[in-house]
Amino acid sequence: MIIPVIMAGGSGTRLWPLSRTAFPKQFIALTSNLTMLQETAARLDGLSGDDGISPMVICNEEHRFLVAEQMRQQKLTPSILLEPAGRNTAPAIGLAAIKAVEDAKLASASNELTEFPVLLVLAADHVIEDVEAFQQCVKSLLPEVQAGKFGTLGIVPTEPATGYGYIKATTSSGRLGRVSEFVEKPDAETAARYVAEGYLWNSGMFLIRADRYLEELKNFRLDIYDACVKSMASTQLDLDFVRIDKEAFEACPDESVDYAVMEPLAAKGEVVVAPLDAGWSDVGSWSALWEIADKDAQGNVMAGQDEKNFILQGSENCYVYGSAGNDGSGRLIATLGVENLVIVDTPDALLVANKDKVQDIKKIVSQIKASG
Ligand code: GDD
Ligand code: MG
CATH class of the missing domain: 3.90.550.10 (Spore Coat Polysaccharide Biosynthesis Protein SpsA; Chain A)
Incomplete structure (x- = not known):
């Protein structure tokens, strides 16, 4: 058993x-x-x-x-x-x-x-x-x-x-x-x-x-x-x-x-x-998620909302997440000429990070907790 x-x-x-x-x-x-x-x-x-x-x-x-x-x-x-x-x-x-x-x-x-x-x-x-x-x-x-x-x-x-x-x-x-x-x-x-x-x-x-x-x-x-x-x-x-x-x-x-x-x-x-x-x-970080996700020809991942809500011009190897919201609509996210970024847009917080530094996000969370 x-x-x-x-x-x-x-x-x-x-x-x-x-x-x-x-x-x-x-x-x-x-x-x-x-x-x-x-x-x-x-x-x-x-x-x-x-x-x-x-x-x-x-x-x-x-x-x-x-x-x-x-x-x-x-x-x-x-x-x-x-x-x-x-x-x-x-x-x-x-x-x-x-x-x-x-x-x-x-x-x-x-x-x-x-x-x-x-x-x-x-x-x-x-x-x-x-x-x-x-x-x-x-x-x-x-x-x-x-x-x-x-x-x-x-x-x-x-x-x-x-x-x-x-x-x-x-x-x-x-x-x-x-x-x-x-x-x-x-x-x-x-x-x-x-x-x-x-x-x-x-x-x-x-x-x-x-x-x-x-x-x-x-x-x-x-x-x-x-x-x-x-x-x-x-x-x-x-x-x-x-x-x-x-x-x-x-x-x-x-x-x-x-x-x-x-x-x-x-x-x-x-x-x-x-x-x-x-x-x-173990999907422990945004970079781990980027690794396993389907990417476009420039190595970008678009997640969380419909792909028509992303315009990624001249951008490479980025992980971009937009929150679809309850009605599934989401909002437009555009990037221009950036590389290797993690961008996560939620209704009350926005993260923009270097993809090589995302192991340190715990530091941001500690700072938020410390400031109550
Ligand atoms: N119920 C319960 N209570 N579950 C817990 C608790 C707890 O207090 N703490 C952690 N977990 C669950 C997490 O939800 C996760 O599913 C699992 O236990 C492992 O905990 P993590 O906090 O994610 O551990 P980790 O990722 O830092 O490290 C462990 O897992 C790695 C692989 O994913 C270690 O075992 C590492 O050696 C290992 O490589
Ligand atoms: Mg874990």
Whole structure:
């Protein structure tokens, strides 16, 4: 039994001004007419044969209606776990694992675990062109994972990106490898060395037995484990939403699964990786979106509104986004003789940036937050 767990609690600040606290990127249609969350769910079609899989979605309580509505549009009825505050991915997976184990016990006659639920932990903001290859990778990990190992998908890198974590594995030849090291977001020089040495990108996608995750979380981070157990002890059902206990969860330390569990576990040889070469991107920045989008003959991307609303004269390699508005109309955007710019026009904010500098958009967001 594979239970997809879609983590949808991130803030996506590097896609400001389109991605906002009230409306982060995973809930926006950026690369197709489905939102990134919907794309993530659609990618699971057929993974477990005919029986269809209903995912678990874990998100901030502020976004509960967005998630419910977007899933309903796809005829899915997931369990939706609501976090009263973001505490990063290690606790989020902890909550999902506790829920999966409880559900599995309830479903068995003896109230014991007769079958181990396997979680397919996914980020809600990824693009994968070759869905077939993605599903093959997941299936290839399953036997090792059922036997208790932690599985992860490692992306074959296409450049020395500094926005991703890296994985060192004993093989990257298309078969499963054993991970010896996880390293989170290196500087440019280290990234270049890693790519040359055959490291993979950490995709942030994992296949793990729920009970094993809880065991290792308890082992490495008893504080996070305890906070998750307490938070789930007094959940409240509100419509179809599972509300996590606010006080208990707010006391939980903030930590990513990469640091809390994957890094120390890899050092013990307990993590296996399936290399994935399938046109993957986490769409973490405007330049990443430019990379994957369809371009005109001058390398420009026109997005968000009808192409007739753009006049790009003598301009090259730009990403230009205009907000269509509720009536789909949008407004005219014209550029003249510019290169390598990102221009994002929304009703209340306009961004004009050098495409090579868009990793720093977080600085703008911090400045806005600081000035209240
Ligand atoms: N429910 C929940 N709660 N989800 C969260 C939270 C949280 O507190 N924080 C983040 N998420 C979700 C995000 O929505 C996203 O789908 C996923 O977890 C990963 O979080 P990001 O914040 O986007 O992480 P990152 O991109 O900086 O880094 C991670 O992903 C990269 C690949 O996309 C790391 O795992 C990197 O090593 C990896 O390369
Ligand atoms: Mg991300």
